[in-house]
Amino acid sequence: MADIVRAAASDVPALASVLASAYAEDPVWSWLMPHDRDRRLRLLFTAHLAQQIPAGRVWTDPDRTVAAVWAEPGKWKLPLSYLLRNAGTLLWAGRSQLPRTGMRLLALEHRHPAEPAHWYVEYIGTHADARGTGRGSQVLGGLLEQADADGRPVFLESSNRRNLTFYQRHGFTVQEEMTFRAGPPMWSMWRWDADR
Template identity: 85%
Template sequence: MADIVRATAADVPALAAVLASAYAEDPVWSWLMPRDRDRRLRLLFTAHLAQQVPAGRVWTDPERTVAAVWAEPGAWKLPATYLLRNAGPLLRATRAQLQRTAGRLFTMEHRHPAGPEHWYVEYIGTRADARGTGRGARVLGGLLARADADGRPVFLESSNRRNLTFYQRHGFAVHEEMAFRSGPPMWSMWRRDERGAEPGSGR
């Protein structure tokens, strides 16, 4: 875990900028925010990180060029109070695309598997000028080592086809290519637990 550190409240502005940079060309976020994307993503991620940091769910590298939001088993679902607290930033960030954004978020929550109990990679991104340095891989690897020690699988959704090979190198496999009524597809992925069992297989 030496390559990763738990983020603090002071890190929120820098890490919101990291995620905005990482998702700037993402197909789903480009569809949700066709204009003024960097500013609007910063608004959204600032509000989200500010709520997740106190829970200890935001991780980064010593240089603050990678941001990861990582939920422990049973804690992936956002409470209703989260939406109430973030209503203002969500409105300012999504503007005319509020209905589209809320629809995609609610659909993803509905499709999220109830079991088996799992760790959840909600977001992970590397600042554009630090890509290719291996820092994102080190942060993800440090988090996955924690899951291995716990003996439970890890779940994520990828919104960019180009990132699938990155996750596959870390032991993830595509579970489903998810199509929607509108907008780009996404991919759900599972990483087996330390016994090598497929999630939900009972083996």
């Protein structure tokens, strides 16, 4: 895991920018935030990263061009205290689309598997300027080494069909194309330990 590092509090602005860039053209985020997306994504990711970094759940590359939020088994669910602390940010970033955003998040939480115990890739993104350099693969690969050493599977939801082949190259398989009452589909994906 020499190619990846745990993010520090000082990395929040840079990594919020990375994730905002990575999700700028994402179909789900485009639907959730049709206007002023870059600023609103930066706001959301700044608040989220500030909460996740102290727990050791944010990883990056040495140049801070990739950001990954990675939850250990049993720690993927956001506690009510998180939502309360970030209510103002969620209201401001969600604005008129807040009900839509809330419904999508609740639907995803409801569909998130409880078993088996698994690692969870909540977000991973590469800044647009660094796409195609292999840095995203290095960060994800380092995290997957952790999961393999632990012997547990890895779960994620992809919000962009174009990213499915990237995840498949890393051993993930699509479990389900998730459709919702409104908005674009998403895909749930699993990766099992290579030795299984």
